[in-house]
Amino acid sequence: MRTDLVAALDIGGTKIAGGLVDGRGVILERAQRATPARQDGETVMRAVEEVLGELAASSRWEHVRSVGIGSAGPVDASAGTVSPVNVPGWRDFPLVERVRATTGGLPVELIGDGVAITAAEHWQGAARGHDDALCMVVSTGVGGGLVLDGRLHPGPTGNAGHIGHISVDLDGDPCPCGSRGCVERIASGPNIARRALEQGWRPGPDGDASAAAVAAAARAGDPVATASFRRAARALAAGIAATATLVEIDIAVVGGGVGNAGDILFTPLRESLAEYATLSFVRRLTVVxxxxxxxxxxxxxxAAALLRGPGLVRL
Incomplete structure (x- = not known):
């Protein structure tokens, strides 16, 4: 892996984070803005430009050779555009072109946020040493990415492994993506909280109605909060099992804010996976x-920027 300094952007429905990162994966500078997700596309882009501007003010910026972007999806890496489901103002938004212009023409590599967490986990995390893996981010949305035969596999447009929009409930709720009963519609943080509220759970005195608050209530024994997490876990398990059946992964890595719920999520997830991953070649699949x-x-x-080029190579 080359040792050039790169600028990295992590763009989601809640925050836009930026950093200057060296070839060892060490983040040397940071900047962050809240994502104005419900505003128009240019307002969202201004937040991206503010993050890049803050990074560019660093004395280290002169050593930056390229930019890597991990964005909520879907993305189209071949066209350089993004259409995040949870950022309605961006539809076929030319993010690569705009970032290239903002940074004075630096090369830009775009991948989906699920592929980004996969690159990180295969390089430095729980999927290290595994040749076939699914890595997921379960947060405001649900994204994923694949490692196959020891290589990151983003697919032609950068969306391969996008588990959040596998349908696991054929008669389920409509999803903003246009489908119905998607994993994301059941297992993302906002939908875990929505389900709990619909079933009668109520926030505490602080009014916190987030998935983290639902997780805290589940730890305290609240049956409605527990049920919402168990339903999310079943949806994730169904999506993971389907993926394993198709491509024979041997490990699924779950990150993101919902993943931080710990055993409240992972215990029912492993129980449900045992129900769905039943064929002989997927029974040894682990979830971590x-x-x-x-x-x-x-x-x-x-990592995407450091490994620029067609078909990201072995990390």
Whole structure:
């Protein structure tokens, strides 16, 4: 792996994080803005430009040779555009072109956020040493990416492994992507919280109605909160089992804010996986928490930039 310094962006429905990252995956500088996800596309782009501007003010910026972007999807790496389901103002938005212009023409590598966490986990985390893996980010949305035969496999447009939009409930709720009963519609943080509220769970005195608050209530024994997490776990298990059946992965790595719920998520997830992954060649599939934490998106985006070129090579 080359040792050039790269600028990395991790763009999601909640935050836009940026960093300057070296060839070892060490983040040397950081910047962050909240994602104005419900505003128009240019407002969202201004937030990206502010993050890049803050990074460019660093004395280290002169050593930056390229930019890596991990974005909520779907993305189209071949066209350089993004259409995040949870950022309605961006539809076929020319993010690569705009970032290239903002950074004075630096080369830009775009991947989906699920592929970014996969790159990070295969490079430095729980999937290290595994030749066939699915890595997932379960947060505001649900994304994923694949390692096959020891190589990151983003696919032609950068969306391979996008498990969040596998349908696991044929008669389920409509998903903003246009389908129905998607993993994301059941297992993302906002949908875990939505389900709990619909079933009668109520936030505490602080009014926190996030998935983290639902997880805390589940740990305290609240049956409605527990049921919402168990339903999310079943959806994730169904999607993971389907993926394993198709491509014979031997490990699934789960990160993101919902993954931080710990046993509240992983215990029912492993129980449900045993029900869905029943064929002989998938029974040894393991599910583990991600290890690269909140920096996975940045580290993975940096890996994409460090390994620029068709068909990202072995990490």
């Amino acid at each position: 928490p991600a290890q690269t934490g909140t920096d996975a998106g940045l580290v993975g985006a940096a």
